[in-house]
Amino acid sequence: xxxxxxxxxxxxxxxxxxxxxxxxxxxxxxxxxxxxxxxxxxxxxxxxxxxxxxxxxxx
Numbered sequence: 555x556x557x558x559x560x561x562x563x564x565x566x567x568x569x570x571x572x573x574x575x576x577x578x579x580x581x582x583x584x585x586x587x588x589x590x591x592x593x594x595x596x597x598x599x600x601x602x603x604x605x606x607x608x609x610x611x612x613x
Contacts, residue, residue, distance in 0.1 A: 565576045572579065 569575050574582065
């Protein structure tokens with residue numbers, strides 16, 4: 555939206571474009587950040603993925 559107008563959108567425009575107000579969007583993004591942090595923490599000590607040879611896969 556900023557790219558279209560060159561300015562920060564107003565709450566009314568935000569609600570119209572994405573279906574939620576600016577405050578709810580901020581809360582949503584904060585929760586997304588928490589979720590991603592938990593996800594990154596949970597996978598940081600996982601072993602690397604097993605490499606498969608393409609020719610061994612059945613189509």
